[in-house]
Amino acid sequence: MPKGVYVKTEEHKRKLSEKLKGRKPWNTDKKLSEEHKRKISRTVLKRKQKLGYINSPEARKKMSELAKVRTGENASNWKGDDVKNVTAIHRRILKLKPKNDRCDICNKVADKKGKTKLELSNIKNHRYTLNPDDYQWVHISCHRKYDKTYLNFKKELM
Numbered sequence: 001m002p003k004g005v006y007v008k009t010e011e012h013k014r015k016l017s018e019k020l021k022g023r024k025p026w027n028t029d030k031k032l033s034e035e036h037k038r039k040i041s042r043t044v045l046k047r048k049q050k051l052g053y054i055n056s057p058e059a060r061k062k063m064s065e066l067a068k069v070r071t072g073e074n075a076s077n078w079k080g081d082d083v084k085n086v087t088a089i090h091r092r093i094l095k096l097k098p099k100n101d102r103c104d105i106c107n108k109v110a111d112k113k114g115k116t117k118l119e120l121s122n123i124k125n126h127r128y129t130l131n132p133d134d135y136q137w138v139h140i141s142c143h144r145k146y147d148k149t150y151l152n153f154k155k156e157l158m
């Protein structure tokens with residue numbers, strides 16, 4: 001490299017660095033007004049909310065309310081159909097819908113085979129609902145028949 005160019009470069013570098021040292025950061029002289037600061041902090045907060053870092057006060061309120069509701073039988077997974085929940089629903093319906101001595105389908109105490117045992121049957125698409133009106137006390141045999149009719153009916157529709 002020719003000498004001159006090298007010197008020039010060094011000098012240039014020094015000058016530039018001095019210039020930079022003397023320079024104040026861009027925002028030193030610009031004192032932010034309180035209002036401006038508030039605006040910035042609000043913008044930052046909003047951005048964070050958008051990105052999901054912080055929940056808005058409304059969302060937080062909703063969440064805390066949900067947490068309160070989400071206890072016991074109102075828990076979101078309560079209506080799920082795992083065995084535990086089905087048992088729990090059954091128990092609850094049993095309480096609300098005392099066992100009949102007559103079958104809700106054939107309206108008799110005993111079925112054709114003389115069996116009197118009734119079982120709780122869900123008549124709403126076999127979904128485990130919490131409404132006692134969705135259930136009926138029926139003979140096992142009547143239940144099977146009912147299911148068959150229901151399934152055939154469904155097949156016809158499809």
Ligand SMILES: [Zn+2]
Nearest residue numbers: 103106139142
């Ligand atoms: Zn029956």
